[in-house]
Amino acid sequence: MLKLHPPLCLSTLEENMVLIEGGEFDMGGIEYSSEQPIHRVKLDDYELCRYPVSQQLWLDVVGAYPERIKFQNPHRPVEGISWNDIQDKFLTALRHKTGNTSWCLPTEAQWEYAARGGKHTKSLTYAGSEQLKELGWFRGNSYRETNPIACKRPNTLGLYDMSGNVREWCQDRYGGNYYQELKDQYGNQPVPNPGGPEDGNLQVVRG
Numbered sequence: 001m002l003k004l005h006p007p008l009c010l011s012t013l014e015e016n017m018v019l020i021e022g023g024e025f026d027m028g029g030i031e032y033s034s035e036q037p038i039h040r041v042k043l044d045d046y047e048l049c050r051y052p053v054s055q056q057l058w059l060d061v062v063g064a065y066p067e068r069i070k071f072q073n074p075h076r077p078v079e080g081i082s083w084n085d086i087q088d089k090f091l092t093a094l095r096h097k098t099g100n101t102s103w104c105l106p107t108e109a110q111w112e113y114a115a116r117g118g119k120h121t122k123s124l125t126y127a128g129s130e131q132l133k134e135l136g137w138f139r140g141n142s143y144r145e146t147n148p149i150a151c152k153r154p155n156t157l158g159l160y161d162m163s164g165n166v167r168e169w170c171q172d173r174y175g176g177n178y179y180q181e182l183k184d185q186y187g188n189q190p191v192p193n194p195g196g197p198e199d200g201n202l203q204v205v206r207g
Contacts, residue, residue, distance in 0.1 A: 005150045007074040008051045010060035010097065017047040018158060020110070023119040024190050027112055028179055039183045041109050042190035048106055048114050051149050052077040052161050052168060053090070061093045075148040077166045083203040086169055105171040108204045109194050115163070115206070117156040127155045127162035136164025162207060170204040172196025 008016060022044045029035035056074035058081075059065060065072060068080030081090075086105065094103050106114070115127040129135050135153040137146070142165070150160040175181070175197035182191050196204065 004075055004148055005051075007056035008049070008054040008149065009056045013049065013057065013098075016050050018050050020046050020048055020114050020118050020157065022046070023113075025113055025116060025121050027109055034176065035179075037179055037183045039179055039186070040188065040190040041113070041194060042192050043109060043113055044193060046106070046110055048110070048159065050154070050159050052166060054078065054149055058090065061097060062089050063093075071146045073148070076146045077149055077161065079146055079166050083169050105169055107193070107195050108170040108172045108206065109191075111168065111170050111206050114157060114159055115155065120156045127159070129153065132163060136161065138164045164207070166207065167205040168207040170196075170206055172204045173198070173200035174202040174204050175200050 006012070020043075022042070024040060024042045026038050027041045028038040030038070054074060055065065055069070055072065055076055055078050058078040059074070066078060066080045066085065069078070070080060091103055091105075095101050113121070116124070117127075124130055125132075127135065132138055133141055135155065137152065146166055149165075152161065152164075154160045155162055173196045178197050181197075182194060185191075
């Protein structure tokens with residue numbers, strides 16, 4: 001039987017923000033061309049929620065479930081939303097309701113650094129383990145549904161569901177040559193706080 005955490009909601013959002021201490025790491029990989037070339041990145045401190053955005057939090061902030069949602073449940077992550085939905089509906093309303101204008105999606109670099117464990121980065125296949133079934137929902141164990149948040153192990157920073165369950169939007173636009181452009185510009189020097197290409201019609205998803 002799964003142990004359910006209380007669903008993330010507007011009143012508990014602040015207390016579930018995790019401080020990610022900045023540092024350097026090697027971003028990218030060798031399995032797919034879109035991960036190449038590996039390049040050094042340096043990030044400042046930032047905060048990230050320990051949970052994906054729950055349906056309850058979306059409902060608290062926006063006032064309604066997304067129209068395209070398939071598996072309605074306050075404990076499950078919100079799904080069926082576009083990058084524009086997040087920018088125009090969720091973040092705009094969240095900033096207004098909290099009076100905090102700094103709410104935003106993580107950049108792709110921030111997302112990957114946190115998933116790897118931040119300053120405690122290890123060379124693991126998934127966010128916290130070599131065994132996906134320990135920390136993530138995927139085709140082999142999910143019955144092709146989303147599942148309640150935080151029922152699997154967190155990674156070393158206490159972040160849940162960084163691998164599996166739902167894909168997560170990042171702030172960056174997507175550029176197929178962006179990693180190579182950074183490598184050409186900075187060489188072996190760390191890239192400070194990369195935020196993605198300035199132009200592009202697609203956005204980055206991870207997880």
